[in-house]
Amino acid sequence: MEKLEEFDWFLFIEDDIILSDAFTIEKLEKFNRQSGYENAILYPNRYEMYQGTKRYIDLTITQPLLINKLSSVEIEGVKFAEFNNPHSAFYCLSSKQMKHWIKSGRLFKNQIVEVGPLESAATFCLLECFSIYKPHPSNLNYFEVRHYDSKYSKLYPEPESPYTLSAVNHSSNIATVENL
Numbered sequence: 001m002e003k004l005e006e007f008d009w010f011l012f013i014e015d016d017i018i019l020s021d022a023f024t025i026e027k028l029e030k031f032n033r034q035s036g037y038e039n040a041i042l043y044p045n046r047y048e049m050y051q052g053t054k055r056y057i058d059l060t061i062t063q064p065l066l067i068n069k070l071s072s073v074e075i076e077g078v079k080f081a082e083f084n085n086p087h088s089a090f091y092c093l094s095s096k097q098m099k100h101w102i103k104s105g106r107l108f109k110n111q112i113v114e115v116g117p118l119e120s121a122a123t124f125c126l127l128e129c130f131s132i133y134k135p136h137p138s139n140l141n142y143f144e145v146r147h148y149d150s151k152y153s154k155l156y157p158e159p160e161s162p163y164t165l166s167a168v169n170h171s172s173n174i175a176t177v178e179n180l
Contacts, residue, residue, distance in 0.1 A: 001102060010098045014089040018146040027143050028092055034075045041097060041130045043088040044143045050153035056140055057152040079136035090145050104129040
């Protein structure tokens with residue numbers, strides 16, 4: 001809190017997350033400016049690579065997904081949806097958002113809200129004053145981070161899931177892109 005006036009952005013990232021999008025800040029700024037929601041923040045979709053496939057794990061390890069049953073927004077052809085599983089092991093708050101969060105009193109501080117203490121402290125705590133948005137399943141890869149492990153893909157294997165993208169066409173070993 002002492003450094004609040006010195007920085008424009010405040011980042012949280014778990015040690016097993018790979019952030020490789022060079023346009024992360026630009027995407028966050030665009031979402032903040034154009035979403036139309038004062039207290040909305042954008043989280044990335046988290047994926048793992050497992051057995052030659054890219055698996056969006058946060059879409060499969062939660063209770064039934066409430067996509068399109070909560071608010072949604074479209075910005076320049078990219079859809080975003082409010083999610084009931086806000087964990088992504090990463091978030092980045094603007095200075096304005098950080099000030100708002102601090103002012104909220106942080107009621108969830110030191111409480112286990114859902115899943116476990118790490119997830120509660122790391123990402124679920126922001127639910128007390130923000131609506132959490134992620135890219136809609138129609139454009140999952142617009143903003144994403146990679147989980148540097150495959151433990152969730154092993155725990156929740158769903159090879160027929162629409163959120164599993166084949167990285168290799170096994171019949172000819174030619175790279176393919178599948179549309180969702």
